[in-house]
Amino acid sequence: MFTLKVREVERHSKSLATIYFSKKLKAYPGQFVMVNVFGFEEIPLSLSSPNSVTVKAVGKTTEKLVNIQEGESLGIRGPFGNPFSPTSDSALIIAGGIGIAPLIFLHDFLVKCGADVRMIYGVRSRSDFIFPQRFLNCVFLTEDGSFGIKGKVTDAVKKENLNEFEKIYVCGPKAMMEWLIDYFERRGVIEKSEFSVERYMRCGIGVCGSCVTEKGLRACVEGPVFSGKELR
Ligand SMILES: Cc1cc2nc3c(=O)[nH]c(=O)nc-3n(C[C@H](O)[C@H](O)[C@H](O)COP(=O)(O)OP(=O)(O)OC[C@H]3O[C@@H](n4cnc5c(N)ncnc54)[C@H](O)[C@@H]3O)c2cc1C
Numbered sequence: 001m002f003t004l005k006v007r008e009v010e011r012h013s014k015s016l017a018t019i020y021f022s023k024k025l026k027a028y029p030g031q032f033v034m035v036n037v038f039g040f041e042e043i044p045l046s047l048s049s050p051n052s053v054t055v056k057a058v059g060k061t062t063e064k065l066v067n068i069q070e071g072e073s074l075g076i077r078g079p080f081g082n083p084f085s086p087t088s089d090s091a092l093i094i095a096g097g098i099g100i101a102p103l104i105f106l107h108d109f110l111v112k113c114g115a116d117v118r119m120i121y122g123v124r125s126r127s128d129f130i131f132p133q134r135f136l137n138c139v140f141l142t143e144d145g146s147f148g149i150k151g152k153v154t155d156a157v158k159k160e161n162l163n164e165f166e167k168i169y170v171c172g173p174k175a176m177m178e179w180l181i182d183y184f185e186r187r188g189v190i191e192k193s194e195f196s197v198e199r200y201m202r203c204g205i206g207v208c209g210s211c212v213t214e215k216g217l218r219a220c221v222e223g224p225v226f227s228g229k230e231l232r
């Protein structure tokens with residue numbers, strides 16, 4: 001473990017923040033770090049850029065992180081895990097809620113690679129969006145209709161011609177990802193899809209077994225990014 005200082009905190013809402021570290025890590029989109037919030041727990045968080053994590057407060061540790069101050073220190077292990085495989089061709093990125101975190105990093109990486117990136121990004125309500133101005137070719141959805149189209153991510157996916165894309169990347173709530181795996185299978189595009197999945201993690205390095213999936217794969221080593229084919 002090494003220690004990094006918090007350089008800057010960007011608060012998106014009461015429960016959402018992006019925390020920038022004092023140093024860039026050598027990492028690829030889809031990888032995660034184990035973040036030790038001193039006095040609280042060590043938790044897995046996807047990198048939202050080489051020097052940031054984007055966090056939603058759901059419990060004590062994430063709440064502390066969202067309210068952390070510049071100059072405080074965090075213990076870091078990693079980056080760990082299997083990243084997304086990039087493309088310089090056409091890509092569709094599908095994000096639900098805080099699932100946007102690893103996809104921010106992926107979006108910026110693909111744009112730099114010269115890819116043609118389209119996005120579908122859905123949240124509950126307007127204040128849940130993170131960096132919406134950054135995504136130029138994006139369908140925004142809210143469940144309460146407070147911004148963009150009223151509805152769910154899955155409604156927008158049904159309107160896309162999925163054959164147009166070289167790769168499809170997904171991260172979001174479990175129910176959304178399960179629906180998409182089934183839909184991609186029926187549409188014949190499962191082979192080009194990749195999903196970032198969440199499991200309860202302790203060691204982050206493939207030793208403790210707490211993150212093993214139904215198929216016996218360790219989300220911290222073989223994942224957190226899996227191909228749609230592996231997950232179906
Ligand atoms: C690889 C990976 C990457 C992640 N990336 C992000 C990220 O970029 N941003 C972010 O905000 N969160 C991310 N998470 C989820 C984050 O780790 C949990 O929200 C966090 O551990 C909760 O800690 P807590 O002490 O605040 O809450 P706790 O009190 O531990 O839990 C609060 C609630 O969250 C649920 N929860 C806790 N851990 C997880 C988990 N691993 N998966 C699903 N539900 C969980 C609990 O069941 C409980 O209902 C990621 C998880 C994994 C495995």
Ligand code: FES
Pocket residue numbers: 200201202203204205206207208209210211212218219220221
């Ligand atoms: S977190 Fe320990 S094996 Fe994955």
